[in-house]
Structures are given as C-alpha cells and as structure tokens.
Amino acid sequence: MDELDPVIHASARLRITAVLAALTAGDRMSFPRLQELLGMTAGNLSTHLRKLEDAGYVEVDKTFQGRSPATYLSLSAAGRRAFEDYTAQLRSLLGGEP
Template identity: 70%
Template sequence: MTELDPIIHAAARLRITAALATLDTGESIAFPRLQELLDMTAGNLSTHVRKLEDAGYVAVEKTHRGRTPVTYLALTRQGRRAFEDYTETLRSVLGERP
C-alpha cells in the first residue's frame, strides 16, 4: 500500500493544504483570512505553515499594505502536486476509483 504524505497527513496541515488548494494557481490568501476560515490560533497556524513551507509546499510572502505588514500564503507547484498525490492515495486506500 502506498503511504500517505506525513507532511500533509497531520489534521491541521491537511486543512491548510486543502484550503489553499481551492485557490487558483498563482493566487494567495492573507494569513488572517486563512486563520479565520480555519478557526485556528495564529500560533498554531504559523507552526503548521512553517512545516509546509519547509517541505516546499507553501510559499510565504511578507509584504506591507501601506505601513501594515501583511503575510500572504499560497500553494507552490510542488505543494499542489503533493496534495493531488495525497488525495489520489487516500482514494486508493478507501477503495475508490479515480
């Protein structure tokens, strides 16, 4: 049996990756908006985003809107592929056909 990606498999990281996968390629979401959508604390979200970033699955862009710092998150090409592979493997484990 093929193993599920342990980076994505953690519940919080799966939720983050799934949410980011709903964005079109090249789109990003502000950190506070994702935090609100997932109902996660800033610290918890930050910790899991860091794991995904270290794996090359999430791109983090820190910028400013006026004088206010803003952090944007997006799936990388590698992250999108990993999520697609993860969902395909999960379907296989569950006995579903593509």
C-alpha cells in the same frame, strides 16, 4: 502502496493544504483570512505553515500595506502536486479510483 505524505497527513496541515488547493493556481490568501476560515490561533497556524513551507509546499510572501505588515500564502506547484497525490492515495485506500 506508498505511505501517505506525513507532512500533509497531520489534521491541521491537511486543512491548510485543502483550503489553499481550492485557490486557482497563482492566487494567494492572507494569513488572517486563512486563520479565520480554519478557526486556528495565529501561533498554531504559523507552526503548521512553517512545516509546509520547509517541505516546499507553501509559499509565504511577507509584504507591507502602507506601514502594516501583511502575509500572503499560496500553494506551490510542489504542494499542489503533493496534495493531488495525497488525495489520490486516499481514494485508493478507500477503494475508489486512483
């Protein structure tokens, strides 16, 4: 069996990926909403998002709403695939169907 994806396996990154995977492909979530859902500090969330972004799993869209900056996040196709592979590996480890 392949090892679990270490990028996703960290608890905080797994939670981030799971929330973003629950969105319909093509949908996105604002940084403050994700922060609120996960109960994470902005700095901690940013650090984990950077790791996911560097791996190509998360897409970050920084825009402006009027004069205020806004950051939106979504799971990339590669991120969605990685999360699906990760959950299949977990099921297999737990004795379920892959």
